[in-house]
Amino acid sequence: MSSFASCLSWVIVLLTATVTSVSVTSSEWGEAGVKYGKIGASITLVCVDKNDSAVAMWRFNGAEDIPWGFITQLGHLQLTNTELSAVGNYSCHDQSGGLLGFVLLRVGYPPGMPSVSCRASDYENFSCYWKSNVETLLPTRYIASYRSRNHITGICLQDPARPNMCSVSNSEFWSSYQMNITEENPLGSSFRLLEVTVHSIVKPDPPEKVVVEPVPSAPRRLRVSWDYPPTWPHKPQFQLKFRLQYRPVRHPSWSVVETVNLSDVITDAFAGMEHVVQVSAKDFLDAGNWSEWSVEGRGTPWTSLTTRASDSDETTTIEPEPPVEEPFDRSDPLEKVAILISLGIFAFVVLALFLVIGALIWLRVRRKIKHSG
Numbered sequence: 001m002s003s004f005a006s007c008l009s010w011v012i013v014l015l016t017a018t019v020t021s022v023s024v025t026s027s028e029w030g031e032a033g034v035k036y037g038k039i040g041a042s043i044t045l046v047c048v049d050k051n052d053s054a055v056a057m058w059r060f061n062g063a064e065d066i067p068w069g070f071i072t073q074l075g076h077l078q079l080t081n082t083e084l085s086a087v088g089n090y091s092c093h094d095q096s097g098g099l100l101g102f103v104l105l106r107v108g109y110p111p112g113m114p115s116v117s118c119r120a121s122d123y124e125n126f127s128c129y130w131k132s133n134v135e136t137l138l139p140t141r142y143i144a145s146y147r148s149r150n151h152i153t154g155i156c157l158q159d160p161a162r163p164n165m166c167s168v169s170n171s172e173f174w175s176s177y178q179m180n181i182t183e184e185n186p187l188g189s190s191f192r193l194l195e196v197t198v199h200s201i202v203k204p205d206p207p208e209k210v211v212v213e214p215v216p217s218a219p220r221r222l223r224v225s226w227d228y229p230p231t232w233p234h235k236p237q238f239q240l241k242f243r244l245q246y247r248p249v250r251h252p253s254w255s256v257v258e259t260v261n262l263s264d265v266i267t268d269a270f271a272g273m274e275h276v277v278q279v280s281a282k283d284f285l286d287a288g289n290w291s292e293w294s295v296e297g298r299g300t301p302w303t304s305l306t307t308r309a310s311d312s313d314e315t316t317t318i319e320p321e322p323p324v325e326e327p328f329d330r331s332d333p334l335e336k337v338a339i340l341i342s343l344g345i346f347a348f349v350v351l352a353l354f355l356v357i358g359a360l361i362w363l364r365v366r367r368k369i370k371h372s373g
């Protein structure tokens, strides 16, 4: 069932991709009979190709008076210094007033260079977002493509449901891409190039499920736990690290701590006060940016009052005092793998350096021996 569903979604993705690329490569604009012109320019309206000699008059929205235009010898209507008020229906007629043809005129400006920014919320895909910088008044479309460092070009896929953005899937984390976002309208096109290095634009989504709990018998401690953002796929070589900010609800300033675990114990909470806690995430090796702060979690440290209250409610047996938890529990096996991999890479680089230096010294010594010998 689920494999059928995922199969179906792939088909839909493929169909969407095909439709998008077809509409993007077609060069037709709007409906037949529409002419697009540039504000301030002169525009020639043509009646019907074969019968132009028959043209006796032009009308604008039915009216015969068109002060901003004149009829040329060929029967075309020439508009000069076109303004926005020239937008409308133009019709051409013969001697007896019979309709020969009509054209709808729309005017505006050619596209400007769009503003573009890109962001990766995980290490496998990234998206670019753009904004038009010119109010062109005309229908507009965007062509989004990329060229990777090894000169592979591709389409940055646009989703009709999410305008002004495109996504590159299965991108390489350590690679760079040259993005080309082209704004196009009937009067021309203008493109913006943007160099994107995936690992420098990565910005995870905020962690989720932030839970703040009292630590029994510890009036100044709060235990905070959270989850990875669901959009960040778990892989040993792509871990996240976290930072917490916390303060009593009624205090303005935050304290911040960093951790690599999925939980932490605040040891300097204010006794008896409710605290607000937020968590944000960043790539474990410090690539890219910190995520936005998560939604708030709230909690109050344990107080002797709370236990007395619950003691009077029900007859509870006295629990043995739990061991105070270590705030840093560095036993995540995935993290160890990541550290091992980094150490391995470091060792390899050092070894390579030694080999190169050794080779250089050996070459020099040999040359010296040759010269002196």
Ligand SMILES: *[C@@H]1O[C@H](CO)[C@@H](O)[C@H](O)[C@H]1NC(C)=O
Residues within 6 Å of the ligand: 122, 123, 124, 125, 169, 170, 231, 232, 233
């Ligand atoms: C990246 O995009 C591909 C294809 O759209 C998708 O299968 C994959 O789950 C995405 N990866 C993440 C981490 O969202």
Ligand SMILES: *[C@@H]1O[C@H](CO)[C@@H](O)[C@H](O)[C@H]1NC(C)=O
Residues within 6 Å of the ligand: 143, 145, 180, 181, 182, 191, 193
């Ligand atoms: C950017 O894309 C547009 C549209 O495909 C194309 O005409 C233009 O030549 C491209 N520019 C570069 C520098 O690749």
